[in-house]
Amino acid sequence: MTQQSGATVNAGAHGPAPYDLVIRRAHVFDGHRALAGLYDIAVDGGKIASVSADPLRGTREVDAAGGWVMPGLIDTHVHLYDVRAVSGPDSMRAFEDNELPRKLGLFLDHGVTTIKSVGDPTGGILETRSKIAAGVLGGPRLLATGCGITGRDGHPATTVFGDNPWARERFTAEVDGVRQIRDLVHHLADRGVDAIKLLSEGACAHSGGPTYLWRNPAFPDGVELVRLPVALLRAGIEAGHERGLRVTVHTTQQAAAREAIEAGADGLEHGVTIEPLTDHSLIDLMLEHGITYTPTLWIDDAHPDARGNLRKVAAAGVHIALGSDTFSGRGLFGANTLEEAELMVAARMTPAQVLAAGTSGASRQCVRPDLGTVAPGKRADLLVLNADPTADIGNIRDLGMVILNGEVAVDKRRPSL
Known part of the structure; x- marks a missing residue:
């Protein structure tokens, strides 16, 4: 100093x-x-x-x-690598050399001292984590899940990366069997990830599950998907727990949230966003299982029920963690985290509740009791x-x-x- x-x-x-x-x-x-x-x-x-x-x-x-x-603020849900710009080894190297240092610095400039990456290319994000820890690269403390795990042809493989096959193979891992998802989770654990992220929206078309029309401003007509089969969901969570890793699940529907909790998930990424949360027993289930709910309003506030759903779970005493779902191409890294906090207050959480969600609550989500x-x-x-x-x-x-x-x-x- x-x-x-x-x-x-x-x-x-x-x-x-x-x-x-x-x-x-x-x-x-x-x-x-x-x-x-x-x-x-x-x-x-x-x-x-x-x-x-x-x-x-x-x-x-x-x-x-x-x-x-x-x-310092902890953002538990970010995507560092630019999903649009990275489409091959040369563009990925250019992003890491020319863009990534500035983006990391933006988090610190806005008071975000820890970030959790939940779906970046495994090799790249773990190397970035090592460089930050060694002091070679400046930036906030970085935690990482590596790639997000989804079903065959699921989200985000066929949605975000539908026209980017090189990135699809690295930002996501698509599975269609119990043994495959278990092996993948153990492989990620062997590489030293900090947690596991599964995505319930997406699975092979023959899974037998109900279809779901995935909607996003970038895909106004929707993309039809099938939720990750419960057997695979449970196997992925069990494998993560066998390695001492916290497993959170991307959900947007009440039915998917219930499936994830009953399968043993530790937290919900997004939670319930595309419909009103009317199942009060689901909130009771969150409380019973000690679930952490990460509302990501920065990306999901466009859904008319997202704020009201957060208000319901927060009022009931469900654990809340701040996570913005920041990604390249919209807003500003770091500033998006602050906007997330303000949107949570707009959803009628108190400032103190939101500050706790961005500090001690986020440290709980990340299993980092030394932080927050x-x-x-x-x-x-x-x-x-x-x-x-x-x-x-x-x-x-x-x-x-x-x-x-x-x-x-x-x-x-x-x-x-």
Whole structure:
């Protein structure tokens, strides 16, 4: 950490050895709730060492001046690689060299310190994760499922990648048998993925399941698909759990959501979006199984029932995680995550509920208890805000500083501060 980071140097104070960094006099949203009063937050070795109402000393100090400190935001549902631009080895290399570093930087610029990729090409995304972890590439902490697993000719293989066979083979994995999906999940686990993502929309036409007309603004006439057969869904989830991996399932319908939960899923990506959630026993099932519901309103708000469905599950006490479904070609990485938070408030969640969904709730979804909370022993991924985000969710845009793993990654404060 350098003087140029905006932190002041404490060179001559006496007393106990100072911490690496101290953020002084801040209100705190700790990932669950706002704490009463002002605090000093101390960081040592990339972790939070103390959250103290009493003054602390740091080798370097940041005066929050009564502003707010909260955990860095976690976006649990992103797609980093450009599904339109990547269509062969040369275009993929060009994207990684010329576009990816800027996109990663945008997340940090907007206060997003952890992202979870849920359907990028396995080899590319795991290599990107390694480069970030090694410090070769700048960006937020990256978690990854590798490719999304769908049925033969399912979504997104025949929808998003219908005219891009090279990307189809890498962004998705199509399965049509129990042994095949089990082997694939174990293969991904062997490669070190952080979680598994299955897509219920899509399977071989002879599966015997009910057809579903997949609709999206890019496909106004719809694409007819068949849901992933329950036997394959269950086998994929069981294989993931055998390897200690959390398995979430892309759903949009009540029936598909029920199938996923009854098959053992840990979470629903999107949840119920294309129809009103009228089955109250489904909400009870979510609560009984400890399901995490990721509403992705940034992409699904066009569906008239998406907000109301989120309102119902949140009011019932279902675990909620923030996930934007950000992908290349629309909006701006990082900014989309903030818009997701604002849409969740528009769906009548409180700002504090949404902040929790983007911090401690998201860390639960990612099985990363070291993230998402301002407390001793947690990773020092922190935001310094100029205004109270629990009063107005829009104040997450009033960002002064981003601290990643104990180091100042972004400093937007005025020099006088």
